[in-house]
Amino acid sequence: MPSIEIPIWPYAYGQPTSTGTLRCQPEDFTVTEQLAFEPSGTGEHVFLFIEKIGENTEYIARLLARHANVRQRDIGYAGLKDRHAITRQWFSVWIPGKPELEPDWTPLNSPQLRILHTVRHARKLKRGVLAGNQFKIIVRNWQGDTEKLHQQLAQIKAHGIPNYYGEQRFGHNGQNVNKAVSLFQGAKTGREQRSLYLSAARSFLFNHLLAERVRNQTWNQALSGDTYVFDRSNSCFKSGQADDDITRRLSTGDIHPSGVLWGKGVADVADEALQTEQNIIAAYPELADGLIAAGADRNRRSLRVNVFDLEWTFLSEDVLELAFSLPAGSYATAVLREVVRYGE
Numbered sequence: 001m002p003s004i005e006i007p008i009w010p011y012a013y014g015q016p017t018s019t020g021t022l023r024c025q026p027e028d029f030t031v032t033e034q035l036a037f038e039p040s041g042t043g044e045h046v047f048l049f050i051e052k053i054g055e056n057t058e059y060i061a062r063l064l065a066r067h068a069n070v071r072q073r074d075i076g077y078a079g080l081k082d083r084h085a086i087t088r089q090w091f092s093v094w095i096p097g098k099p100e101l102e103p104d105w106t107p108l109n110s111p112q113l114r115i116l117h118t119v120r121h122a123r124k125l126k127r128g129v130l131a132g133n134q135f136k137i138i139v140r141n142w143q144g145d146t147e148k149l150h151q152q153l154a155q156i157k158a159h160g161i162p163n164y165y166g167e168q169r170f171g172h173n174g175q176n177v178n179k180a181v182s183l184f185q186g187a188k189t190g191r192e193q194r195s196l197y198l199s200a201a202r203s204f205l206f207n208h209l210l211a212e213r214v215r216n217q218t219w220n221q222a223l224s225g226d227t228y229v230f231d232r233s234n235s236c237f238k239s240g241q242a243d244d245d246i247t248r249r250l251s252t253g254d255i256h257p258s259g260v261l262w263g264k265g266v267a268d269v270a271d272e273a274l275q276t277e278q279n280i281i282a283a284y285p286e287l288a289d290g291l292i293a294a295g296a297d298r299n300r301r302s303l304r305v306n307v308f309d310l311e312w313t314f315l316s317e318d319v320l321e322l323a324f325s326l327p328a329g330s331y332a333t334a335v336l337r338e339v340v341r342y343g344e
Contacts, residue, residue, distance in 0.1 A: 013156070
């Protein structure tokens with residue numbers, strides 16, 4: 001079977017005319033987690049807000065386990081963060097008993113790691129329990145049409161972006177999707193890698209569906225039979241034909257059309273929306289059938305995401321700074337790709 005390639009997904013506001021360079025240094029990409037709750041201040045789990053530079057999340061989790069002399073499974077974190085960046089994220093460490101049993105965290109501080117805050121909470125920090133992430137990104141060696149850039153960013157601020165999965169989900173040259181195909185054909189793999197490949201396969205099918213709706217300009221509009229997602233929520237509701245209320249709520253960004261995350265289960269869309277999804281699924285039977293055979297459960301994901309607190313400025317003639325926030329599960333690269341071509 002020929003190798004599956006990751007295409008250039010269509011753009012919402014026209015192809016970007018700007019070019020630039022990302023991640024020249026870690027300071028060019030800053031991510032700060034926003035928890036979905038406020039730690040209570042008491043409980044058996046110590047929450048640590050950590051700033052790290054040039055280190056990945058799993059390494060910090062192992063470091064905390066060794067320092068606190070606890071098991072790896074006693075460490076919690078909400079999400080994986082990029083190594084090549086400055087990231088501020090939460091970890092939890094299960095340390096039951098009196099507060100004096102808590103270790104001194106200060107020896108962990110280094111040029112690559114800083115403990116910014118500690119607080120107690122009753123429960124372990126679970127994956128995905130985030131309100132969102134705040135980003136500050138520097139684009140160096142910027143060249144392009146300034147007026148076009150401002151127009152595209154203003155449209156993003158007002159209307160959001162297609163909620164594509166970022167290229168990091170698919171691996172270098174789409175290798176994670178192709179390894180999913182190998183997995184479905186009987187190749188052996190570890191538990192963590194299996195989960196990674198299944199996610200890549202589902203994300204690939206979702207992006208193709210979203211790309212089709214970007215092409216026909218319905219990624220932020222209603223199709224008959226759509227299921228809608230509330231903004232900043234995983235809650236959905238179905239609607240046959242869009243009435244005036246749905247049209248108004250779509251225009252204000254209060255709700256979004258959704259696309260299928262493929263797996264076993266019944267169809268939760270109908271009519272035109274269902275036909276659009278079926279056409280995409282039918283084009284990749286090896287992925288669709290493999291996901292069902294692997295036991296993946298069908299789910300929904302918003303086709304659009306609002307970009308909050310978007311601001312931009314030129315620090316110099318060829319250095320662009322962008323700042324914005326996204327809900328958990330959405331990708332900063334999905335914002336960047338709409339306005340600047342990088343990595344070429």
